[in-house]
Amino acid sequence: MKGILTDRRNFIRTATGAAAAAVVAPGYRNLHAQQPREPPESHPNFPVNPFEREGRWFKAALHVHTTTSDGDVDVPTRIGQYREAGYDVVAITDHWKTNDLSGFSDETFLAICGMEAHPATGTGAPSHHFVCLGLPHPFELAKDMPAQALIDKAKAAGAKIIYAHPYWTAHSMEEMMEVSGYCGVEVFNAVCDLMASKGYNQVHWDQLLNKGRIVAGLATDDVHKSKDLDLGWTMVRAPALTQENILAAIESGCFYASCGPAVEDFRIENNTVRIRCSSSAVIRFFYNGSGGGRTFRAEPGQALSSAEWTFGGGKRSIQWIRAEVVDADGRHAWTNPLRAG
Numbered sequence: 369m370k371g372i373l374t375d376r377r378n379f380i381r382t383a384t385g386a387a388a389a390a391v392v393a394p395g396y397r398n399l400h401a402q403q404p405r406e407p408p409e410s411h412p413n414f415p416v417n418p419f420e421r422e423g424r425w426f427k428a429a430l431h432v433h434t435t436t437s438d439g440d441v442d443v444p445t446r447i448g449q450y451r452e453a454g455y456d457v458v459a460i461t462d463h464w465k466t467n468d469l470s471g472f473s474d475e476t477f478l479a480i481c482g483m484e485a486h487p488a489t490g491t492g493a494p495s496h497h498f499v500c501l502g503l504p505h506p507f508e509l510a511k512d513m514p515a516q517a518l519i520d521k522a523k524a525a526g527a528k529i530i531y532a533h534p535y536w537t538a539h540s541m542e543e544m545m546e547v548s549g550y551c552g553v554e555v556f557n558a559v560c561d562l563m564a565s566k567g568y569n570q571v572h573w574d575q576l577l578n579k580g581r582i583v584a585g586l587a588t589d590d591v592h593k594s595k596d597l598d599l600g601w602t603m604v605r606a607p608a609l610t611q612e613n614i615l616a617a618i619e620s621g622c623f624y625a626s627c628g629p630a631v632e633d634f635r636i637e638n639n640t641v642r643i644r645c646s647s648s649a650v651i652r653f654f655y656n657g658s659g660g661g662r663t664f665r666a667e668p669g670q671a672l673s674s675a676e677w678t679f680g681g682g683k684r685s686i687q688w689i690r691a692e693v694v695d696a697d698g699r700h701a702w703t704n705p706l707r708a709g
Contacts, residue, residue: 414688415584415621415704418605419633423617426609428457428602430618431484431499431532431554431588437462439592446591447472447479453598457614459501466505478609481505484532485522487515489543496543497532498522498550499588502615519549528552528619530586534572536560541575548581551619555585555702556627558599559592567600570654570692570702577688577705578656584621584704585690600627621704628699634691636706642676643691645701650694651675655708656687671696685709 433439434446441449443460450458460467461482472479481503486495496515500522507525509518519529529550534543536557544553553573561567573585587600604623606613617623624631632644641653651664651672664675679686688705 414582414707418622421605423605423607426456426604428604429455430459430602431590432460433462433592436465436467443467449597461499466503466507468505485509487518490546491542493543494537499530499532500527502527516547523549528615533557533560535566535569552584552586554588555625556587556600557590559590585625585702587625587627624703626701629693629695629701631701634703639680640676640678641689644674645693647671648693649696652692653677653689655689
């Protein structure tokens, strides 16, 4: 654990040193301050429901490091580890660098080229961290580029953008709302949980949803050390194991996130939300606004495998509902939010 913490701190000091210096430099805020973004749509697009789509489930690791930046093994070794662990998709996302992944994909496995970039925030808070999935190789992003320009350039190159570990980077809604264009946020980051107990980002996610920024939630390893592999993953529903299909599913939210439990079905029909899942101790439904939640707990010595809740009829207008499952070992799974009304 000490090795993880030391390596990561050293890398962040090195990689963001220029940005940190810029914070105190005269004119920094004028140079890097983000332009106000358009307000969220009054009727935003919600993630598609993967349980209502045709296709197959693919287990995906979408935030992975190698010796190209600060991981402990090279690209072939890391990909081999994930293949052996039963993954169908691995995105190699080294800091500021892409990798040549030609030859690693076949009909049963997909390797996606990506990058983790961390441009300065407009507030002077610690840098943003964006996971950019589906970049070409080689591809470069300037470290001094303003955050929104960086997102725009990566998206223009075909990437899907994920907002990484906002709790670990001490970000508030001010930082998360100063940029747009990301389709998801890490609801769970295993390494951030291991080293700082700041891997769970449900509060940040719900705050975004309450502000009308409707994004999906992903779970990742953010693996640096081989012993920390296979602790968080995203189950993607797609018609075929191709980069085009997987990236389209990620962009549309056609997946659920987990660090243990399996979700078998989740849907809203006639003002009733229902979920079926693997054996669990707690099932929660979260929705917008103050006190927005319903919790179902298994009786002592028993387990839950489903829950349903009929909503509506009150003064509150429920706009979205997402589900969370917790098993007997405390491991979570998360569905994406669905439109409730």
